[in-house]
Every structure is written in structure tokens, then in C-alpha cells.
Amino acid sequence: MSEFLTWFSAGDQRFARLVLQRGIAAVFAVAFFNAACQFRPLLGTHGLLPATDLLAATKFRQTPSIFHWRYSDGLLLVVAWTGVVVALVVVAGLPQLGPFWLPLAAFGVLWALYLSIVNVGRTFYGYGWESLLLEAGFLAAFLGSDRTAPPAAILWLTRWLVFRVEFGAGLIKIRGDTVWRDLTALYYHHETQPMPNPLSRYFHHLPRPLHRIEVLGNHFAQLVVPFLLFAPQPIASIAAAVIIVTQLWLVLSGNFSWLNVVTMVLAFSALGDAQVGLLIPSVGGGLPPISVPFAAIIAAVTVFVLILSVRPALNLVSRRQLMNASFNPYHLVGAYGAFGSITRTRNEVVIECTGSRTLDADTVWHEYEFKGKPGDVRRIPRQFAPYHLRLDWQMWFLGLGASGQWFPALLTKLLQADRAVLKLIRVDPMAGARPTWVRATLWEYRFSTNAERRETGNDWVRTYLAEIVSPRSLSPK
Structure with missing residues (x-):
């Protein structure tokens, strides 16, 4: 049994777990703060698209949300600020000091509360990064505490999530618009993207040959590198580093909410402590394997996620690939992708x-x-x-x-x-x-x-x- 539990544990990825738990929680804090500031005028009782209209037209099984019990703008604020507080507690690392069920409970609260918001958010919450954050939070709940090694299966499932994000985005581009195939997409993208940032104009005016090289680099990062996440070390860590760097490039060139940040955080799931230790020598050290009860939970979650992965996997090879699609109302194991078509003006x-x-x-x-x-x-x-x-x-x-x-x-x-x-x-x-x-x-x-x-x-x-x-x-x- 002890050998099995050791095999079930990833004792060489302590740093990956630290970044995943704290990074995902930090994005949850931003997301809940965003809801506290914007939900009421957009979707509140007297908002532009009142959430109450959707709640009246749907049932809980269609849009799982605590607001089916009762909605009020006051309750929304309680939910949002509770999410902020719980997320910051996880960022501080307090639940991680206890048994495995403490971070599980904390992330369970974050996932349930944010799901309640997203499922009544209508048009204003119809973005792929909402589902991405929910799926990331669900997986992070099962990473365990600092008392034991991280569960290997959850780290592999997180890599599978990164793979779907990157490879799905690469496929949707190749299939979706000729400008990605003839390498001219960035002649237009920096200028026509939803919300440019201070550097977007400078990116737009880069020489056109460099734009073509950027598109080639994007295709390599999204269509080739994701497969290397599943390779032995140090190749997997190199693949993660490539993804992190390309996502940083996107952060520099535009405002894409927390899509890039979450993707970068998730890519740490492929980093090993030995590779990180080359830059941070203090990383490392043994931890006992996970317990039998926790291993049983991880096994059940793994089977559950693999079953839910069938439709997203088929979607990747489909000629009618869906972009940013959820196959269940819990926003778990979805399809991702962005900018399958580029506007020219x-x-x-x-x-x-x-x-x-x-x-x-x-x-x-x-x-x-x-x-x-x-x-x-x-x-x-x-x-x-x-x-x-x-x-x-x-x-x-x-x-x-x-x-x-x-x-x-x-x-x-x-x-x-x-x-x-x-x-x-x-x-x-x-x-x-x-x-x-x-x-x-x-x-x-x-x-x-x-x-x-x-x-x-x-x-x-x-x-x-x-x-x-x-x-x-x-x-x-």
C-alpha cells in the first residue's frame, strides 16, 4: 500500500502546487471583486439585464446557483465579498497548513460561489475565462495541503486542462480564418482586439515580417508545445516555460481579462522542483505520500474528470470545433479557444x-x-x-x-x-x-x-x- 501511495504522489512538484493554489486563488479574488463592483448595475435587480429574469425562466438543474433560493443585490454583495475573503485566505496559505480537506473546502466554497454568479451572469459572463477559472478552481481543490506530497493525478489533469486551452486555441485559429494560415493575422489583431492596452499601438506598428514570425511562433506554442507537457522532465518544464513566456507576450500586447494569467498559473503544473531549483535553490525536500482516504477521493475525481473529458476530446478533432463551450452547467472540462476569426477593421x-x-x-x-x-x-x-x-x-x-x-x-x-x-x-x-x-x-x-x-x-x-x-x-x- 505504501508503494502505491508513493506512486500516487508527486513529491517532486511542491513548487507547482504552491503556485497553482495561490495563483488560482488570487484570480478568484479579482473575479469576486469584479462582481462586487460591476454585477449590480449590469445584472442586479434594476440592472441592464436583470439576473432575476433568467432565474425566473430556468431551473436549478439548468443554471445551478444559490440565487435560485433567493436573489437580492445585498445577497450578491455578501457572496462576492465572501469570495474575496476566502480567496485571500488561500493566497496567504492558511488552509494549506492543515489537513487535506481544508484547502478542499476553501476551493469548494470559491467554486460554488463563483459558479452561482457565472450561471446567472447572462451575456456579461459569457466568456471562456469564466469556465476556465471554475475548472481550475475545481482541480486546485484536490491538490492537498502542505502536510503531504501533491497528488500526481491532479497535476496531470491540470496539464490536460492547459493542453485543451492551448491546443484548442491553436486549432480554432487554423480552422477559422485564412489570416492565421497565411500568417497575416497580426497585421490586424493588435488594432482590432476587444480592448487594446498602452503597448498595443507599438505592437501594431512592428515590422510586418516580425508579425509573420509572431504568428508562426503562436502556432508552434499552441499546436506543438502542448504535447510536450506530457513528456518526461526536463522537457515538460521547458514546454511550460514556453507557454508562460508566450502568455506574458499576450499580457504585454492587450487586455484579455485573466485568461492569460490563469493559463500561466496552470502551466506551472508541468514544472518539476528540480528544474525550479536551478533558479530557486531552496525548492525541494521530501514530503510523506498522501493518505488512503485522500487517495480514494483523488481516484474518484480522476475517473469523473476523464469521463467528462470525452466530449471535449472529440470536440478537438471535430471539423465543427466549438470554441469556449461548456458541456455541463457546472463549467467543468470544457472547450476553449480564442480569436478563431480576426476582424480587419x-x-x-x-x-x-x-x-x-x-x-x-x-x-x-x-x-x-x-x-x-x-x-x-x-x-x-x-x-x-x-x-x-x-x-x-x-x-x-x-x-x-x-x-x-x-x-x-x-x-x-x-x-x-x-x-x-x-x-x-x-x-x-x-x-x-x-x-x-x-x-x-x-x-x-x-x-x-x-x-x-x-x-x-x-x-x-x-x-x-x-x-x-x-x-x-x-x-x-
Whole structure:
């Protein structure tokens, strides 16, 4: 039995467990803080897309959530701040000092509470990184405590998760858009991505031959390297390092919420203590193998995850590969991938308002400035990731022509000068007062050339396209 338990343990991956548990918990803290700040104006009782509408139309088995018991904005805040506190306790490493069931319970709470939020989050929570965080948190729950060696099976299942994230993303690109196959994707991507960051303009203006090399490097990192995660050491550690470096490159070039951060953290599952010890000599040291009860739990979880892996595995080889799909309402063992198609031009919806009572050719319109999405052509995009600006991201999809069930509600909230919604906006041109009219226009944006920036100081150049929502008011016409 002792030999079996030793084989079931990964005594040479203590550092991997430390990074996985604390890193995933840190992202949970950001995610719950994000919900505490943004959920109420977006999805609260009086939000743009009230969660209560979804709860009334679905049953618990369809959307598992504690909010099926009762929803209120106050309860949402209790859930969000409880998640923040529990996550920070794990980051501090306190549950890891006790028996194996303490970190299991802590991550179980994080997973259950965040699942409750995601499953009622509707459009504003319809992103792959929500499922990725939930699946990562589920696996982290079974990594055990510092009293014993990490369970080898959970570390292998975590590598399987990284494989699906990277290889799935690589396949969806190759299958999805010719620009990934002819290596021209980065001629457009840095400029048209959902939310550029301060360096995106510089990445966009890199020489085109370098852009082609970047795409080749991406294909290597996503289509070849993931297989090496399952190779013997030190090859697996080298593969993990390649993934971490490429994800850091993405962090430098844009705002992608916590997608890149979680992927980097998960890649540590392939790092061995011997390889880490080359940089951090104190890493290492023996730990006793896991206990019989814990081994039984790990065996059951492993079988459970392998069964759930059948559909995602088939999805990878399917010609109709799904991207960012959950095959069960618990967001476990899903399909991942991003940017299967690349937009060639950037269209932005601009919301404007005026305090004028009547409209004529001389009416002066003022723009609402969002925190992350491009607006003022002089403003350099900011870095927000891993924090996620949910309204800004949906505005990007709106510019692509996606239907926005929430958008008319947003315009109404702006006409009402709703305080909660205005907190999601960077600049309110009415300074808290109610406008009499609002409208929405569509503009094409592109990064300024170096010559244009030297001349004007502007980061963007924009061209008017159309008025997409005619002026509307709360006052009787």
C-alpha cells in the first residue's frame, strides 16, 4: 500500500502546487471583486439585464446557483465579498497548513460561489475565462495541503486542462480564418482586439515580417508545445516555460481579462522542483505520500474528470470545433479557444448626449467616455487586465454588429443619470445631471501612424460611419 501511495504522489512538484493554489486563488479574488463592483448595475435587480429574469425562466438543474433560493443585490454583495475573503485566505496559505480537506473546502466554497454568479451572469459572463477559472478552481481543490506530497493525478489533469486551452486555441485559429494560415493575422489583431492596452499601438506598428514570425511562433506554442507537457522532465518544464513566456507576450500586447494569467498559473503544473531549483535553490525536500482516504477521493475525481473529458476530446478533432463551450452547467472540462476569426477593421459605438431641449443643426453633442474601450482619439489605452471591464467588452461586440439586448436599457439608464451605471463610465459629460437626449453613432477607428502621432499627438484616427440610434429622450415628444 505504501508503494502505491508513493506512486500516487508527486513529491517532486511542491513548487507547482504552491503556485497553482495561490495563483488560482488570487484570480478568484479579482473575479469576486469584479462582481462586487460591476454585477449590480449590469445584472442586479434594476440592472441592464436583470439576473432575476433568467432565474425566473430556468431551473436549478439548468443554471445551478444559490440565487435560485433567493436573489437580492445585498445577497450578491455578501457572496462576492465572501469570495474575496476566502480567496485571500488561500493566497496567504492558511488552509494549506492543515489537513487535506481544508484547502478542499476553501476551493469548494470559491467554486460554488463563483459558479452561482457565472450561471446567472447572462451575456456579461459569457466568456471562456469564466469556465476556465471554475475548472481550475475545481482541480486546485484536490491538490492537498502542505502536510503531504501533491497528488500526481491532479497535476496531470491540470496539464490536460492547459493542453485543451492551448491546443484548442491553436486549432480554432487554423480552422477559422485564412489570416492565421497565411500568417497575416497580426497585421490586424493588435488594432482590432476587444480592448487594446498602452503597448498595443507599438505592437501594431512592428515590422510586418516580425508579425509573420509572431504568428508562426503562436502556432508552434499552441499546436506543438502542448504535447510536450506530457513528456518526461526536463522537457515538460521547458514546454511550460514556453507557454508562460508566450502568455506574458499576450499580457504585454492587450487586455484579455485573466485568461492569460490563469493559463500561466496552470502551466506551472508541468514544472518539476528540480528544474525550479536551478533558479530557486531552496525548492525541494521530501514530503510523506498522501493518505488512503485522500487517495480514494483523488481516484474518484480522476475517473469523473476523464469521463467528462470525452466530449471535449472529440470536440478537438471535430471539423465543427466549438470554441469556449461548456458541456455541463457546472463549467467543468470544457472547450476553449480564442480569436478563431480576426476582424480587419475596428468599429466603435460612441454614445453622445446633450442638455439642449430642442435639436437642430447647431446642437452640441458630448461623448460618454468609457474606461477601457477607445473613445477620445487622444487617450492612450490603459492596462486593466486581469481586472475585467464587462460593459466595455460588450460595447466591442456591439461594434461588430452583435445584437445588444442590454443596449436600449443602457441608453435609458444614461438618460436617468443612474448613479450605479455611471460608475462604469470614465467620463460623464453631464457631471451627474440628466441629459435631455442621447444617441449612438458608429465610427471606424485605426491607430495613428507614427507621423500622424508626431503631428497631432493622437493615438487614434477615426472616421464617422453612421448614426445607429437616433436621438431619444425620456420627455414626451
